[in-house]
Amino acid sequence: MTALLEVKNLTKAFVGLVAVNDVSFSLQAGRITALIGPNGAGKTTCFNLVAGALRPTAGQVLFEGCSLEREPPEAVCRMGIARTFQIVRPMKDMSVLENAMVGAFSWSTNVKEARDKAYESLETVGLAGKANARTDQLTLPDRKMLEMAKALSTRPKLLLLDEVMAGLRPTESAGVVGVLHRLAEDGLTILLVEHVMRIVMEVASTVVVLHHGAKIAEGKPSEVVTDPAVLESYLGAGFHA
Amino acid sequence: MQRTSDQVSDAKRWGAGALVFAALAVVGGMSNAYVISLLTIVLLFTFMGQSWNLMLGIGGQLSIGHALFIGIGAYAVAILNIKYGVTPWIGLLLGAVIAGFVGAVLAWLSFRFEVRGIYFALLTIAAAEFARIMFGGWDYVGGMQGLFYQAPGGTMDLGMLRGDARFYYFVALALAAIGIAGTELISRSYWGYVWRAMRDDDEAARALGVRTFRHKVLVVSISAATAAIGGGVLGLVQGAIFPDSIMGMAISVDVLIGPVVGGLGTAFGPLVGSMAAIPLHHAMGALGDSLGLPGLNSVAYGAVLILVVWFLPDGIWPAIVRLYGAIQLPARGRISQLRKVEE
CATH class of the missing domain: 3.40.50.300 (P-loop containing nucleotide triphosphate hydrolases)
Structure with missing residues (x-):
């Protein structure tokens, strides 16, 4: 082990x-x-x-x-090593998808690649259907999931x-x-x-x-x-x- | 801020932008000298406002000392051209490089020692005031008496960037178009995403691997360099530069009025805001002079700012986009219904 x-x-x-x-x-x-x-x-x-x-x-x-x-x-x-915050911290003027893209920019500078990875992360946590929503339209559970998707986009x-x-x-x-x-x-x-x-x-x-x-x-x-x-x-x- | 990009499709926005600039080109061909010179200033401040907008609206860093960078650009062009006969193109490039470097040093020192937010803004004021006083006491650059360009002979010379008022109008129009398109492209690039992330939440952005320190230095540097280009052209248009006007506090404020009134962080905000605020400023100035009420223009600025912050806190442009979205909504609703059926 x-x-x-x-x-x-x-x-x-x-x-x-x-x-x-x-x-x-x-x-x-x-x-x-x-x-x-x-x-x-x-x-x-x-x-x-x-x-x-x-x-x-x-x-x-x-x-x-x-x-x-x-x-x-x-x-x-x-x-x-990726982390989430206890109190959710979405980037409030960016869409759900854009939030998830930020993490991907830690290993890529290609916007399309980041978008693909962000969709993948959102799918993993079940948020893909809300990709274009604003973060203030999300419920608390969804925001928690977005925190996870953001972290997953960094490929931890x-x-x-x-x-x-x-x-x-x-x-x-x-x-x-x-x-x-x-x-x-x-x-x-x-x-x-x-x-x-x-x-x-x-x-x-x-x-x-x-x-x-x-x-x-x-x-x-x-x-x-x-x-x-x-x-x-x-x-x-x-x-x- | 990103609402604007969600509600209107890409092709439509680029198309609308091209249309606006085509219309402005036609206006430039038809209007009288007064309108042209006024619109030239509007367009130059659109470009410089865009540079300021890049720094605050996208990068999240407030500057109230953009006069520093504008002044560096204006002086670089003027010194090389007036003293050595060098083409302003070289001056613009050199001014942009120097301003970009000064901006980077200022940001590096400031953020390195955790001077952030409003304290960084105060530092930008201090730096601009320092430069203004320094240039005022520096004989080589003309001191307080400033530097004067030779009156243009009336013939257009693109290589030396000299020509009549209409020539400068089209130079300013080109700059404004580049500024708007550039902001649009940057905000959808890797830099744009990363900068907006650090603007919204610095700590959360760092936790996602964004090296916010270097990106802050970068955004300040790029903003400074572009402001210097605007300043270089502004000096040419005005025909003379003085430290008190080109590096004064008033210019730092003029630069930020456009984006704040028009819509922070948007591509079209600085244009819309400058269109609204600068002609009003001039008209009120003229009215104040004829009524014997100096300072009426500043009162008008203040009133516009208060009204916009009160009624349209996002600025004029996002309000227009919202209105457009509301008109389009029934049609969009139908389309999304259709999509659901297909799925």
């Missing part, structure tokens, strides 16, 4: 707070890994460190053996999804789960930060649990949910399965 991404002793200290404290884990190629934890556990900080949006205080992020903790976000993207090897299911109804998130399974089958490696436990259980092959910035558990979803340390972090001391 090869690790596509390795996080080694990653630490991020803000003034008065250590948001991520000596966290290590690795992502296996072609697998879906979930990063979970209660509110304030440091999930999003950890995510932003991998995506190049934040610089770590200490530690290393290795992608295919290359160190990327000093790289700006655009370089991280060009190395093959690793896809980072930040709470892509948040705010979706169960039927809507079932659609997302379907898309994630299909992407993983095609060989894409996915790291998702997620709150909705039911979904994590459904899609993730490995779960990394953070609490107060530190990793408290790692393993298969079924193992992790019975881990006393995890139960304690979510529910407080005294609850044991």
Whole structure:
């Protein structure tokens, strides 16, 4: 089993707070890994460190053996890591298709090639029928899907999804789960930060649990949910399965 | 902004553009000297407005100091031509290169040190004012007394870019057409997509692999270079250049009125806006002079700006496109119904 991404002793200290404290884990190629934890556990900080949006205080992020903790976000993207934002961020004066095209321009300067790739990404997430819509005409689930399509257009090897299911109804998130399974089958490696436990259980092959910035558990979803340390972090001391 | 491109098909838009310019060419052949000289200025400001529009409307970077680049272009042409007899074509090229370089340096320094948005705009004002004062105190370029072109002999000379008012009208018309077509082509190219993405959301664009830093420097540089070409021709048309007028704050404002009134980020906005604002500015100036009310033209500018921002915040051109779209809607509706049936 090869690790596509390795996080080694990653630490991020803000003034008065250590948001991520000596966290290590690795992502296996072609697998879906979930990063979970209660509110304030440091999930999003950890995510932003991998995506190049934040610089770590200490530690290393290795992608295919290359160190990327000093790289700006655009370089991280060009190395093959695409991300979505927790709060959707469509380019509001561009159409759905044009939004999806932007990602393709990270590897091509040909407009037609970018358009073809954008259609392909939109088809993958089921938005091809709305290609010419304005982004403010999209529903929230569609906007979340557009975030994914934009990221997929960059032809990533690793896809980072930040709470892509948040705010979706169960039927809507079932659609997302379907898309994630299909992407993983095609060989894409996915790291998702997620709150909705039911979904994590459904899609993730490995779960990394953070609490107060530190990793408290790692393993298969079924193992992790019975881990006393995890139960304690979510529910407080005294609850044991 | 991209609504304009969605609602009207490609062929129709290029056709309409060609028609407008054909009509303007006919006007140039028929009108009297006053109308011609006024329209020449309108068309030159359409071109320079287009360069400003490229930077803000597409690239998302605000400049309130475009006089800097316009002045560089005007001085490059004037110095080479008046002092050394060099053809303005070389001056235009050199001015564009120098302005493009100055723009790139300004943008590089500014964005490198995270001076962005409104602070970058303030920096452009400061740079323009610095240049104005520097040129005013520089004897080699004529100081405050400026530089004067020899009065044209009346014969048209394309090689030396000299001719009568009608000649300059057609030069300005050609520039405006190039500006509009160029904006249209750029906004649909790789640069256009990437620039609009960074305009709408810099951080999200970077996350999608857009190297926004270099693209910002590039868009400022291209905008500066094209503004310098407009400035070079403006100096020729006016027959003289002075630092206070060609590099003054007023020119930076004149340049942005057209695109703001006409429609930011659109290809036709600067033309429509300049057509609306500049003749009004001149008419109000004349009216103010005859009534003994100097400054009436500035009041008119202010009033137009307020009215447009209040009633047509997207500008005049997008409103026209919307109106056109509304008229066409029933027909389009039928077509989409037909498509559904076919599927």
